[in-house]
Amino acid sequence: MEVVAHRGASADIAEHTLGAYLEALEVGADAVECDVRLSADGHLVCVHDRDLRRTAGAPGKVSTMELSDLAELDFASWKKPWSDLDDEAPDLDPALGGVLTLRNLLATVAEYHRPVELAIETKHPTRYGGLVEKRLVETLREFGWAGKESPVRVMSFSHTALLRMQRLAPDLRLVQLVEKAHHWPMLRPIVPRDWIIGPGIKQLNLHPGLGEHLVREQRRMHVWTVNTEKNLRYCQELGVEAVISDKPGTMLRLLGRK
Template sequence: MEASAGCGRICHATETTVGAVKIIAHRGASGHHPEMTRDAFETAFAQHADGIECDIQLSADGVPVCLHDPTVDRTSDGSGPVNRKTLAELRELNFGTHGRPQQILTLAELLDLLRDAGNPAGDPGYRPEIFVETKRLGTFGERRGQLENALQSALVRAGMADGDDSARVHLISFDPGSLARFRRINPDIHRIFLHRDYRGERVLHRLEDAVVSAQSPGYSVTRMRTDPQSVTGEPANTYLFTLNREDDVKWACRHGVHWIATDYPDRARDWAGGATRFSR
């Protein structure tokens, strides 16, 4: 259902804001290839996604790698916690398909791909963004900032920790602690506080917002469409996930949502009427 009159800020969006929508490839073009593989991200760039989203975890030797789960069981032919495997051990696993094996990507390697994608021949105006999601970590040591410091180090090496390219980087997280830690490390990187859908969170996040001081909120499309009273912030400053249906994409366009994450960036662009392309 759509927001009705008197339901909150989302009601004031107009249908003239469609051009503001940016399509973010969720874990790469993960509807077409195994998530967060080189193929998934390169396809996202080939489809001119306005940005890519990835999750990072730390390997046993402290390397940030592109992986959603705390274990490798679901996404590879191996098993066990990622934080108990060195990068060399993770490299031995297949994160692709049987017919097209894929090694795990480090964050540094993904940033290299991002930089190369931003300078293709004949298309100097294409400058995709990156949304890096950090997870709520399980050990005291991890909560002391190891992941956030590793992220900062990768951004520094890629030349994206400050200056013009830092504007292409967004830190997103459901974990207010991670956002607060990174704020202390690099306050210039844009932060997006992701909100879960359970009702208790809707009270808790008001307290957490004061600690995080994130510049933008992030919500599921289900929550934003069915319970707009619980949504704060303007749609033009909101990150919405994960939109894989035509009616959801068109709804987000009509309501002026700025960033929409999808597993199918090519389909989302068609559904959005082609209004998400970078101007040249």
């Protein structure tokens, strides 16, 4: 079973920062996961929310700000708001806690000393629509990662976005994320058999029939966000291929790999 670091090692270090991803690589994560949004000047940045209040403590939306403006913000301090009062707390490195571009994350993974996969989620709805996928494919091609041998798979809750990805880069692996169990009957007839299905662990627990149905249909599953031993064991029983976790080190230890 593959262990995927959800927004990096985000249980311990602020999500989507370079520090969180370096920690995930250090503990041995098989893959890292990120969300991408477009800045106003066309850069893909790793940020989950549309606005910046939660992770940067600032007003405004990612889509209305240029990369230079985003680079002025602190994306790390919110995780440990009292650290400045702790004399023993290490100083935060701005390079590890600023806005992270997708290109920087890809370069970090490409230069790492062992193979690491990436699960990239395109966020929708967005004011830029299909430009997000277009920019993503352009960036992946720069790294030679838009073909069959790519370590990248693309995920989205938007079926339309994944169809767009299929047209732009037909050899990439795709993951149809499923937000609610009752969405699956509508998605089932239109999701190709070779796509991976990505249900959330909460929905699998609330609606066991969803997992049982996916198993019967021999659908490949990547499940988010798995942070406890109980949920990890349940995923093992279902034959899940990958678990996406805020605690990649813990999951690896529970699997006997650390």
